[in-house]
Amino acid sequence: MTVETRMGDPGDQFPVGMRVLAVDDDPTCLLVLETLLRRCQYHVTTTSQATMALKMLRENKDKFDLVISDVHMPDMDGFKLLELVGLEMDLPVIMLSANGDPKLVMKGITHGACDYLLKPVRIEELKNIWQHVIRRKKFDAKDRNKGISQDKAHSGSGNGLKSAGTGNSDQNGKMNKRRKDQDEEDEENENGHENDDPSTQKKPRVVWSVELHRKFVAAVNQLGIDKAVPKKILDLMNVEKLTRENVASHLQKYRLYLKRISCVTNQQAHMVAALGSADPSYLRMSPLGGLGHLQTLNSVFRSFPPSGMIGRLNTPAGLGVHGLPSSGIPPLGHGQNLNNSMNDPLKFPSTMVGGNQNASAIQGMPVSIGFNQLRQNKAITSVEDLNTGIDDKTLLAIPNKLTDLRARTPLVGVTNNSLMLETHTQGTQGSRGYENLSSVASQHPEFPLPFLDHGRCSDDWSTAVQSSGIHPISSYPSTQCFRQSAIPSTDNMHLKPLHVGNPSAASSIDSVTDMPSQGPTFTNTPSQICSNALFQGWDDHNQDDNFQSMNSLIPVNGAVGPSGHAPINDLDYNYGDLLQMKHAEVTKSAKEKPNQGYIMDQQKAQHSRTTNSLGSLEDLVSAMMKQEQNKVKLMEGEFMCDSYSGGTSM
């Protein structure tokens, strides 16, 4: 939006004053970058920490037009930041790296980067980066407004759903694709033909590609989670052949996803608390502080990093939900994770959890990303990790140092939570999940949850989280997250945060990115879920090497279709599970062998449900959000400090 406005103004020329957030851990590079950007007459904001960048973005979703980030950063992988941003806020992100390895570039692209610049960066390259802002904006507008007419057009032959395409800007090329199909004949029957019978059969399954998911998320965000109902979402999405039922089904999945997320978050918090003490391992994981990681969790969708994730989730945008993170959520991969990298986004098994792993991911949720690419890359992966990120680190981090975190937090801090705050309210629905969570939490003595009250975990959760883990959490918007606790009863879901800022913003941008999370709010319902599942989410896949890709939010991925159908093109996103991701991350270090820490976590988790609960970021998020809404203030007071929250966006 802002951009548009500007653009609109005759007076100013858009590029001038474009708000750019530059992120690089190397002070020198950052300074150089800042200088060059200023020469281009952009309004530049800098930060040497990715986590801080996320916080800033979450707090001020509509205060930036573009993000330019280094790939290699200690606190958070640039890709993760990318994913989270894509999910939570739809801002165009340009990756910067001294390493031009095609694989890295591909990764950046698949994770939603609109450009990938090699250092040293030349001013000539920076002079045109504003095009990405415009492009994104345009797409958004298109999508939104008209919607899709385009899509429809196509449909003719194929499926209508496609949807996807539009948006993306960046690279993508291929996006569309949806199903494969064979079968199908497409739509309708074609008639005739023989086929079988008519009727019947075929029904092409709708493949929720990243793009489609993106649209979904955008619609949800726009509506606000609480008001996002299938019919309205369908209207906003404006995708041809998509039916209300299709949307309802996806919404169901998406809501579960959000819950998970929130749970995860909570878990994390708990874990943190519990761990509290000790495990070095955790520390290891997150060097920085825990913040980052925690945030990651937020991201549930994959991408989101530590704070990010949550934030995302929290944020409306991120969730998409209005929450959720993500708007997109992005996510992908299946359980297999590794194996498939690409395909299923969501799925990661959660290691964490013990049993459950599974989380399911949602496919599409997350973001989008480069669709095509994704596919191609499948291998690469995407993943997003939305969740994960956070978790892992979070967890990890936390223990170590709460203190540190706290301290840090402030720094970060930033952000506001405003987003989250937004709402609050009500309560109606659903709380179910929360209750469980709480109970869970309470149940396990193991964890010490310092703060929590036991009684209700729910409520406490928030607190608990805060306290303990908080920090990490803090990252997220606090609000969101924590709130959950409160939630239980109420349940309010609403969190809409995303929009918060401006919904539009989120949406607007969006298009391209991924999806996942864009903004939505989520609801929060808690579900017990946690325990089990997290989702796979949108994200994911990536595992690869990349760092945490798993976590990342982005959905990238590709997709596969669930059924097999389509994998092809689309990426489906899955909602990934945060937890898994987290684990993954953790694991990462050790990869195969889990670190002690890792293990511990798991165990803990298992033992206590709490953990599990925490596991789902969504839930956490949701809860948080809700709670936050309710309590935001409290939180802020207490914990917030640190945290800040941020998240929103995405």
Added chain:
DNA sequence: CCGACAATAT
């Protein structure tokens, strides 16, 4: 066989 996902039923 199980888990995830979308469709379908309630």
Added chain:
DNA sequence: GATATTGTCG
């Protein structure tokens, strides 16, 4: 419209 159940598929 929200949920629960079912059918497919990987």
